[in-house]
Amino acid sequence: MVEHAMAVHGELWTVKELFVLPNEYIYWSIQIVMYPFMTGLVAGAFVLSSLYHVFGVKQLKEIARFSLVFSFALLPVAMMPLLLHLQQPFRGINVMMTPHFTSAISAFGIVFMTYSFIVASEIWFEYRKHFVLTTQTLAAQTDRSGFDNLRMYFFKVLTLGAMDISNEAIQKDHNAVKKLATLGIPVACFLHGYAGFIFGSVKANALWMTPLMPVIFICSAVVSGIALCILCYVVTMEIRKFMAKRKMSRWAKDTSAPTVEQLQSAETQEIAIASNYLLYFMIAALTLEILDMIFRGYTQVKSWDILREVILERDFNKIFIMQYAIGNVLPFLLMVLPGRTVRRTTIATVLVIFGVFMMRWNVVIGGQAFSLSFSGFMHYHMPFLPTNWETFREGFFGAVTVMATPFVIFWFLNKIVPAFLKEDEAH
Amino acid sequence: MKRRDFMKKTIVVIAGASVPLSALDLIDPKEVLAANPEIHWAFLIDTYKCVGCGFCVKACKTENDIPFEANVSRTWVERYVYTKDDRRYVDSPQAAQYGFTEAKIDLGEHFGFQEIDPDNVGKAFFVPKLCNHCETPPCTQVCPVGATYKTDDGVVLVDRSWCIGCGYCIMACPFGARFFHPTEHVADKCTFCYHRITKGLETACVNACPFSARKMCNIRDINDPVTKIILNERVGVLKDEFGTRPQAFYIGLASEVR
Incomplete structure (x- = not known):
């Protein structure tokens, strides 16, 4: 680590050991760890919501709607780490203006926009009835305040003039949601699989280059997405139960509001099914990751000497203890051992999310832990307290900002498209 | 003439015309020179x-x-x-x-x-x-905006006014030849x-x-x-x-x- 006026990008947090080429630094740092992590959550959340819409897993009805809204809240955040990482963030738009299609990154704008449109339209069809009902309820009120008027016009605009809520019309909405969700699954997988391709196709990097990378990324994405949705769902349900018990919110005072017992039973059922799916995807992700590692160890090509030292010695704790033991094996046991409870599942999901984060870390930072000369190593020291813009965006607080943003967006989004709808408004 | 015949004949004419047109395209002197430049x-x-x-x-x-x-x-x-x-x-x-x-x-x-x-x-x-x-440079391949490119005479360059500074080219170079310029904040190289x-x-x-x-x-x-x-x-x-x-x-x- 060198701090001087002419510090090169990457020099601040890189410590070199033995022979590392002069221009080598850890150029892709924490924000590039966040990028596949956040896109993974987006894709995973969407896949969970599709389980209900496409495959008709009825037990997931409530969490499906929740995941859909949450996936939309996560969307803008998938782009954030990339922008924060660019040396010329104001030129980021060039990717859309002059895409150079031999580059894996150039398709990002197109895939991302396609995916955004799919999720946005799916949400529109899902919530059209809610928009119409809100508009009508507000219009029926005689003593509307200025804010209510504003709300009414806002929702009126959201309906896009489609005010028909007859059974046939709602059925059409329903079909549209199903079609969009079906289309969304491959696009979501593509969005994330190709984030894996960005790494997997870098032939210069011995750790990254494997055709398995996109598939590994998709599986771990679904794992992290489902885990986060379960976790957030439990947290919101606990808040709802807390409010329902004490009649603290406007909806809780309503006579038709669900009772604590109803909420409890819905929660238990949804979590049970969702965590089964979590387990399936965890098995797939883990199998592929272990396969990749065994293959490298068995074939022992030129790079294996240095990779072995990184994987089995230097990064052993990060890979085998933090990623595999704490992030995979422990939550797996918590979920498969008999007598699974919501609390135990919740703890497991926290560990799973941590495990997937560590996997991203070990790929991105681990891939830069050794020199192209295969004769030296680089250590990453993440900047903690920001001293300037550079150490903020490429440091701990930059990552925390990225991590916190979807929750802020979700809070606002929830005012417009409530993740928990009353039974009569829902599909 | 029936509409069907008209369509058929149109297709034949387009197909026939495209053959000599594509031949003309093949002998564009600029492209030939770019493929076999005098300097490399x-x-x-x-x-x-x-x-x-x-x-x-x-x-x-x-x-x-x-x-x-x-x-x-x-x-x-x-x-x-x-x-x-x-x-x-x-x-x-x-x-x-x-x-x-x-x-x-x-x-x-x-x-x-x-x-x-x-x-x-x-x-x-x-x-x-x-x-x-390199003849087939991985760095120019991965640039998402085409800011780095190979000239006809075989030199790989970076357009400083267009580079977004993503670092993908730096990662793609197996020789460690690239880096971020300390004051220009764009990818730089020989x-x-x-x-x-x-x-x-x-x-x-x-x-x-x-x-x-x-x-x-x-x-x-x-x-x-x-x-x-x-x-x-x-x-x-x-x-x-x-x-x-x-x-x-x-x-x-x-x-x-x-």
Whole structure:
């Protein structure tokens, strides 16, 4: 680590050991760890919501709607780490203006926009009835305040003039949601699989280059997405139960509001099914990751000497203890051992999310832990307290900002498209 | 004429017309010249002649405005030392911009400097490095905005006004030739001194080398003495396993040099 006026990008947090080429630094740092992590959550959340819409897993009805809204809240955040990482963030738009299609990154704008449109339209069809009902309820009120008027016009605009809520019309909405969700699954997988391709196709990097990378990324994405949705769902349900018990919110005072017992039973059922799916995807992700590692160890090509030292010695704790033991094996046991409870599942999901984060870390930072000369190593020291813009965006607080943003967006989004709808408004 | 016949005939006419049109397209002289340009720049490094003075690095940094205080460089020199008890040491302190003035080996911030007993040295040599201006460069392939590109005469360049600074090209280069410019904040690399060679001058490093360890040539000109060496002598390239077809050739390349 060198701090001087002419510090090169990457020099601040890189410590070199033995022979590392002069221009080598850890150029892709924490924000590039966040990028596949956040896109993974987006894709995973969407896949969970599709389980209900496409495959008709009825037990997931409530969490499906929740995941859909949450996936939309996560969307803008998938782009954030990339922008924060660019040396010329104001030129980021060039990717859309002059895409150079031999580059894996150039398709990002197109895939991302396609995916955004799919999720946005799916949400529109899902919530059209809610928009119409809100508009009508507000219009029926005689003593509307200025804010209510504003709300009414806002929702009126959201309906896009489609005010028909007859059974046939709602059925059409329903079909549209199903079609969009079906289309969304491959696009979501593509969005994330190709984030894996960005790494997997870098032939210069011995750790990254494997055709398995996109598939590994998709599986771990679904794992992290489902885990986060379960976790957030439990947290919101606990808040709802807390409010329902004490009649603290406007909806809780309503006579038709669900009772604590109803909420409890819905929660238990949804979590049970969702965590089964979590387990399936965890098995797939883990199998592929272990396969990749065994293959490298068995074939022992030129790079294996240095990779072995990184994987089995230097990064052993990060890979085998933090990623595999704490992030995979422990939550797996918590979920498969008999007598699974919501609390135990919740703890497991926290560990799973941590495990997937560590996997991203070990790929991105681990891939830069050794020199192209295969004769030296680089250590990453993440900047903690920001001293300037550079150490903020490429440091701990930059990552925390990225991590916190979807929750802020979700809070606002929830005012417009409530993740928990009353039974009569829902599909 | 029936509509069906009209459609049929239209298709026949379009198909027929497109054949000679595509033939015309094939003999576009610009494209032919681009495919077989008269100039294709290549570099030759004789590792036997390099003494590690670092004049090339100094000249390059001065010519191309890469600050001396910045620990990055478009070109650098590596020192390889093998001891008789089969230990291998490599270093390139500050890219060797001040030359190898110390006998001690730089082992990085962790280990500091290592003294080596001169009687224990088996073999030792210097290897200058720079961008290989590959035939099939992975760096230009991965640039998402096309800001880095290969010229018709075989030089890989970066458009500083269009680079977004994502670092993908830096990651894609198997030779570590690229870095972020400390003040321009865009990807930077050796240009073969494009501003000089296109005016008939030598590159700054070739010009500065007192022992002619570095040479440049037009590999299409078979009468060029340097081209003759590349074509007739036993020369090697770095890391050919990546399939990038480097255009910097080495005399006396050891297999340990990576």
